[in-house]
Amino acid sequence: MSPSPTKSGLTLEQMRADIAAVLHETPDAIADDDNLMDLGVDSLRALNLSLLWSESVPLEFSELAEHVTLAGWWGVVQARQKAHGIEA
Numbered sequence: 782m783s784p785s786p787t788k789s790g791l792t793l794e795q796m797r798a799d800i801a802a803v804l805h806e807t808p809d810a811i812a813d814d815d816n817l818m819d820l821g822v823d824s825l826r827a828l829n830l831s832l833l834w835s836e837s838v839p840l841e842f843s844e845l846a847e848h849v850t851l852a853g854w855w856g857v858v859q860a861r862q863k864a865h866g867i868e869a
Contacts, residue, residue, distance in 0.1 A: 790867040791837050793855050799830055800851065813852040838862055 794808070800817065801808040803826045811820070817827075824846075831842040844857045862869055 790862045790869040791834055791858055792869050793851070796830075796834070796855060796858065797851060799833060803830065811851060813855070814850050816849050817851065817854075818849050834858065838867060839865055 793813075797808045797811050800822065801811050804811075804821050806820075811817075822830075827845055828842050831840055831845050834840055838858055838861050840858065840861055844861075845854050848854055848857065859869070861867075
């Protein structure tokens with residue numbers, strides 16, 4: 782998996798594409814409110830995604846672990862980007 786975050790921050794669609802890549806799915810197969818754990822995102826995959834995304838956004842795995850949907854993860858990322866003045 783190649784890093785997709787940009788210096789200007791992370792977008793919802795980048796996150797969707799990265800999740801789809803680790804699941805060997807197409808991005809359109811990942812809905813905002815899908816339970817990512819039910820789709821196959823286990824703790825190791827979630828950790829790897831958080832490490833990838835933390836290259837652009839100060840992010841902790843524990844913050845993502847509190848949520849199970851892309852919408853929940855996106856909310857965390859948006860809050861962190863806003864707090865650090867990062868544009869998405």
